[in-house]
Amino acid sequence: MYYVEDGTKRCGLYTCKECGMRFLDVKIAPRISCPYCGEEAFDMEIGPDDEMPEPTENAILEEVIEGEENVERYDALLSLAITGGNYDWI
Numbered sequence: 001m002y003y004v005e006d007g008t009k010r011c012g013l014y015t016c017k018e019c020g021m022r023f024l025d026v027k028i029a030p031r032i033s034c035p036y037c038g039e040e041a042f043d044m045e046i047g048p049d050d051e052m053p054e055p056t057e058n059a060i061l062e063e064v065i066e067g068e069e070n071v072e073r074y075d076a077l078l079s080l081a082i083t084g085g086n087y088d089w090i
Helices: 068-083
Strands: 010-016 022-025 059-066
Touching: 010 068, 022 059, 022 068, 059 068
Parallel strands: none
Antiparallel strands: 010 022, 010 059
16 A cells, blocks of 8 residues: 655645556645556566656546645545545544
């Protein structure tokens, strides 16, 4: 899973249009590469005569989240949604 560091005060909430995953990232841009499915496209054993694949920016910025409490809340909720963990604290 993909998390932001503790103490983060501003981040972006992204949704990947390819795999549908939602995640937080400290980089804020209209589109970025998905850490889930975007990394699968790269082959680290590429030869000198092979072309480097172009990174795909398939994750779209949904919302900019500001404030340390809000970032922690979104991080916890996304973790809960992904893992299906205990929700008694809500």
